[in-house]
Amino acid sequence: MTLTNIVEIIWAISGIGLIVLVLLHSPKGDGLGGLGGQAQLFTSTKSAEITLNRVTWTLVAVFLGLTVVLSAGWLTTPQ
Template sequence: MVVTVVKVVWAIAAIGVCVLVLLHSPKGDGLGALGGQAQLFTSTKSAEETLNRATWLLTIVFMALTVVLSGGWLTATP
């Protein structure tokens, strides 16, 4: 029962990380930086910081649950 719940949370975290990574704006300015147009269409800084924090949080949850599930610590019997 506990393993099933952890696997569901793990799968949701995996999908969430994928979605959040796709939502990030590209860091490279490309050729737009040459003319100074790169800063014209950037998003607000607070939205980017919130997106970064959410991405890191879900990444940590995903990695921690990956270690727990692969270690078999939840199915060990005393």
């Protein structure tokens, strides 16, 4: 396995993980119930949501960084 293959595997895993984590987030909009402002009365920031946000943003940074590295061809040796 070459370094490019390993980075591509990490890139694919981070992309799949990013999809899963985005789907795990709780919806921010409450539909028509959010119009009156009652939806914000009972919501609180939980540590699980904060951790989920941090992990999601970390995977975004990894995914975008590896996308730039792979698309620029910085890992391939010039011939």
